[in-house]
Every structure is written in C-alpha cells, then in structure tokens.
Amino acid sequence: MQRYFAQTKNRDNFVLNADDLFHIKTVMRMTDGDLIEVVYQNNVYICRLDNINGDIKVIIVKNLENIVKKDLEIVLAIPLVKEQKMDLILQKSTELGVNKIIPFIAERSIIKLTNDKEQNKINRWQRICKEASEQSKRVDIPIVTNVKSLKDLTNFEGQKLVCSTKKYVNSIKMFLQKQIDCDKLLLVIGPEGGLSEKEETYLVNHDFHQVTLGNRIMRVETVPLFLLSIINYEFME
Amino acid sequence: MQRYFAQTKNRDNFVLNADDLFHIKTVMRMTDGDLIEVVYQNNVYICRLDNINGDIKVIIVKNLENIVKKDLEIVLAIPLVKEQKMDLILQKSTELGVNKIIPFIAERSIIKLTNDKEQNKINRWQRICKEASEQSKRVDIPIVTNVKSLKDLTNFEGQKLVCSTKKYVNSIKMFLQKQIDCDKLLLVIGPEGGLSEKEETYLVNHDFHQVTLGNRIMRVETVPLFLLSIINYEFME
Numbered sequence: 001m002q003r004y005f006a007q008t009k010n011r012d013n014f015v016l017n018a019d020d021l022f023h024i025k026t027v028m029r030m031t032d033g034d035l036i037e038v039v040y041q042n043n044v045y046i047c048r049l050d051n052i053n054g055d056i057k058v059i060i061v062k063n064l065e066n067i068v069k070k071d072l073e074i075v076l077a078i079p080l081v082k083e084q085k086m087d088l089i090l091q092k093s094t095e096l097g098v099n100k101i102i103p104f105i106a107e108r109s110i111i112k113l114t115n116d117k118e119q120n121k122i123n124r125w126q127r128i129c130k131e132a133s134e135q136s137k138r139v140d141i142p143i144v145t146n147v148k149s150l151k152d153l154t155n156f157e158g159q160k161l162v163c164s165t166k167k168y169v170n171s172i173k174m175f176l177q178k179q180i181d182c183d184k185l186l187l188v189i190g191p192e193g194g195l196s197e198k199e200e201t202y203l204v205n206h207d208f209h210q211v212t213l214g215n216r217i218m219r220v221e222t223v224p225l226f227l228l229s230i231i232n233y234e235f236m237e
Numbered sequence: 238m239q240r241y242f243a244q245t246k247n248r249d250n251f252v253l254n255a256d257d258l259f260h261i262k263t264v265m266r267m268t269d270g271d272l273i274e275v276v277y278q279n280n281v282y283i284c285r286l287d288n289i290n291g292d293i294k295v296i297i298v299k300n301l302e303n304i305v306k307k308d309l310e311i312v313l314a315i316p317l318v319k320e321q322k323m324d325l326i327l328q329k330s331t332e333l334g335v336n337k338i339i340p341f342i343a344e345r346s347i348i349k350l351t352n353d354k355e356q357n358k359i360n361r362w363q364r365i366c367k368e369a370s371e372q373s374k375r376v377d378i379p380i381v382t383n384v385k386s387l388k389d390l391t392n393f394e395g396q397k398l399v400c401s402t403k404k405y406v407n408s409i410k411m412f413l414q415k416q417i418d419c420d421k422l423l424l425v426i427g428p429e430g431g432l433s434e435k436e437e438t439y440l441v442n443h444d445f446h447q448v449t450l451g452n453r454i455m456r457v458e459t460v461p462l463f464l465l466s467i468i469n470y471e472f473m474e
Contacts (some may be wrong), residue, residue, distance in 0.1 A: 088325075096453050096463070136454040173473045214473050217373040218332050225459070226333070229466035236410045236451050 001046075002028060003037040003134045005141060006058075014038050014047060019023050019127075023058055024049065035061065042139045073099045073184045074231060077153050077223055079106040080113060084219040090125055092140050094132035096228035101125070104148045108193040116233040118147055139163035150199055154206035158184025160204045163223060164210040170209040172227070176234045185231075188224045238283075240274040240371045242378060243295075251275050252282060256364075261286065263371040272298065279376045310336045310421045311468060313461055314390050316343040316428035317350060317416060320349045320459040327362055331369035331379050333465035337365070338362070345430040361464055380410055387436055391443035395421025399440045400460060401447040402431050409448040413471045422468075425462045 008015040010116040044064040050057040263291040281301040287294040362381040
C-alpha cells in the first residue's frame with residue numbers, strides 16, 4: 001500500500017500536502033475508495049480516499065499499532081558534495097535507517113553554499129528524505145539540519161566517530177562490537193581527498209574515535225551506505 | 238596516482254586502449270615524464286609517459302609487488318533492472334569488492350533485453366566495472382557475464398544464497414557467521430516486487446539458502462551495496 005506522511009490530522013481525516021495529492025491523483029491514478037497508509041506522529045493509519053476529483057478527503061479507517069521501536073539514533077555528518085552524490089546519500093541513508101543528517105563544510109569541500117541558497121537546498125534535501133521514507137515504509141523522516149562547521153559537530157552528546165584513512169587506527173568493527181549500550185552515534189565522513197590532518201586532529205581532541213573502514217577505496221557517497229549497512233548488520237538479531 | 242588497466246605488455250612498455258589514452262591526454266592533461274600506475278595480470282607497475290603528443294609510450298619504471306590476496310570470491314546475480322540502477326549497482330559493487338556479476342532474467346523483471354542488444358549492454362557494463370576498478374585501485378576487474386536464466390544459476394559451485402522477503406528464514410548474519418571456510422559465494426537478489434514464490438522454491442530445491450536481510454525495505458539497487466558492505470565487515474580483521 002502506498003504510504004504518505006501527514007502534517008495535519010483532524011478528528012477522522014488527514015490533510016496531505018499538494019505534492020502528495022498530485023501523486024495520488026496523477027501519478028498513482030487512484031480512485032474513490034482506494035486505500036493508502038498515512039503516517040502521523042510515528043503512527044500508521046489505513047485511510048480511504050474519497051472525492052478524488054474535487055477536494056480530496058483522506059478518511060481514517062484504522063489506526064495500526066505504533067510500531068516505532070526506540071533504536072540506536074544514528075547521525076551522519078556529510079561534507080558538502082556535488083548535488084547528485086548528495087541526493088544518492090540522502091535517499092540511500094534514509095532507506096538504511098539514518099535518523100539525522102548534518103551537512104558540514106570541510107576544508108576540502110569543493111562545493112560552497114551561499115546563505116541565500118542554503119534554505120532552498122535544505123528544503124530539497126528534506127523532500128528527498130520524505131519520499132525515501134515513504135518508499136521504504138518508515139514511520140519517521142530523517143531530519144536534515146542547517147549546514148554546520150566542524151566546530152559545531154563537537155557539541156554532539158553521544159559516541160562520536162570519524163572515518164580515517166590512517167592505517168594504524170582501530171577498525172570500525174572493533175569499535176562497533178563494543179557499543180552494546182550506545183544509544184546515540186555520530187559518524188563524520190570526509191570529503192573527496194579526506195579531512196585534513198588538522199581537521200582530524202581537531203576532532204580527536206574533542207573525543208572523536210578514529211576508525212578505519214578497511215582496505216577498500218570507496219567514493220565519498222559510498223561511505224555512508226557502507227557505514228549504515230554494517231551498523232544494521234552489527235545490531236541485527 | 239592515476240591507475241589504468243592494460244591488455245598488452247611488451248618487454249619494457251604497455252599498450253593502453255584508446256579511451257585510456259584520451260583520458261591521459263585530454264581529461265588529465267598529463268605531460269611527458271608524468272607517472273601512472275598500470276595494472277597487468279594482477280600486478281601493479283609504475284610507468285612513465287613519453288611522447289604524449291605523438292604515439293604515446295607507457296614505459297615501465299618499476300614492478301610493484303603482486304598484492305592480490307586470495308579472498309572469498311563473491312558472485313552477485315542481479316535481475317535485469319533499469320539502466321541507471323544497473324550502472325549504480327555495477328559501480329558500487331566494484332568499489333565494494335565483487336568478483337563477478339551475473340545479470341539474469343527474473344519472472345518480474347520489467348526490462349527485457351533482445352539478443353542483438355545484449356553484447357552492447359555487456360560491453361557497456363564491463364566498461365563501468367573497469368573504470369570503477371581504476372578509481373578504487375583494484376588490481377582486478379569484476380567480470381560481467383552474459384544474461385542467464387534462473388536455471389543457469391543452479392550450476393554454481395560454492396555456497397548459494399537467495400535474499401528472501403520471508404520473515405521466518407534465517408538472517409544473513411546467522412548465515413555469514415558460519416562461513417569461515419567458504420571460498421565462493423553466490424548471492425541472488427530479486428527484482429522490484431521480489432522473486433516469485435515459484436522462483437524462490439526452485440532455488441531452495443537446488444541447495445540455495447534463503448536469508449532475510451532484516452526489517453528494512455530497500456530498493457533493489459541498495460541490496461547489493463548492503464550485502465557487499467556486510468560481507469566486507471564480517472570478514473574484516
């Protein structure tokens with residue numbers, strides 16, 4: 001069943017946004033009586049569509065159980081990268097369970113973002129996460145924050161990790177296998193060319209653990225997918 | 238250092254193909270005396286460029302050690318999917334260490350491939366794997382085979398795995414953790430909508446292990462990246 005997120009709930013119906021209504025009518029070509037899933041505040045509702053050709057009504061049929069499980073909260077800090085790579089990271093990270101994405105400016109980031117364009121970008125990124133959440137049937141949408149500096153990242157409360165290209169540091173496996181009680185994890189990824197020595201040292205001096213991802217040389221957009229996959233795996237039952 | 242694969246080696250130099258020579262001259266704008274890495278039969282050579290503006294010479298300076306380690310051989314069987322998804326799968330799977338990719342026709346594959354177009358497609362796919370191998374500094378290039386049927390897959394000698402959407406089957410983690418001595422592994426992935434009940438049963442009757450990848454709902458192109466990531470992780474030291 002197709003899934004949509006709603007921002008507003010009335011007593012017996014939901015209000016969906018214009019993009020979603022367009023998707024229902026024009027892309028999915030649904031008709032009166034068709035059922036959809038609507039997620040509202042981490043709850044899933046089965047709803048029936050009515051009056052499709054006018055002012056569409058999304059009527060609640062059934063409130064499914066709240067199926068949110070309090071998992072490990074995973075936050076990814078992603079350097080500004082080219083649009084296509086960022087889109088891939090956002091879509092795939094959402095599928096693989098990320099909770100928050102923090103875009104940040106690294107010394108070697110090629111992409112610069114002016115203040116006036118930042119909010120547009122963030123809206124666009126947030127929309128990609130919403131659509132990927134619907135597709136992968138999540139009951140929550142990852143949050144994309146404003147663009148941060150490296151310094152901002154050090155305020156994070158929880159376990160902090162920086163992916164290093166150094167060989168002598170611990171493997172990510174050694175780190176993850178010790179995180180039985182961890183409930184919040186921040187993962188910082190470097191841009192093309194990696195974080196500078198200075199940046200990495202700065203993070204280490206602020207309680208970040210340096211880890212190596214092994215011997216493979218991955219493109220920057222592959223790293224988050226790798227990290228989220230192995231975190232899913234490590235905490236799989 | 239930029240890496241290229243060579244097909245032909247003379248006593249003290251290599252012959253590169255036209256695409257690579259174009260890349261050297263026009264994309265990288267290299268000049269006489271610049272060094273590149275050339276991989277030939279799993280060996281890495283440092284080479285010096287000469288006569289860039291004429292008939293380019295790629296002269297061997299040094300033969301680095303053979304750094305191929307006999308790892309687990311990973312074969313992915315991928316249903317025919319749309320071009321953009323296939324490209325992503327090929328590029329990312331190469332980065333993450335796949336050894337062979339077998340495109341196959343599943344009952345629910347949307348894409349059909351006529352015989353006359355098949356060889357062109359395979360050449361294109363092989364080229365994507367070559368470029369990704371260069372970028373990720375591999376010393377080998379994954380092989381893309383002809384398009385196969387489900388029946389062809391059953392001939393594989395080694396451990397055989399099919400990703401299932403069933404809930405009661407073993408997790409991939411339970412399976413991988415037992416594969417200490419495994420040296421060849423075939424992973425079969427379903428198309429959008431999954432393999433049919435009949436297809437899955439057919440594979441199980443031919444010694445395939447059914448495994449679940451957990452609770453996440455992933456797009457078809459995300460599954461190979463997830464699988465290869467966790468295999469790297471499981472066998473990481």
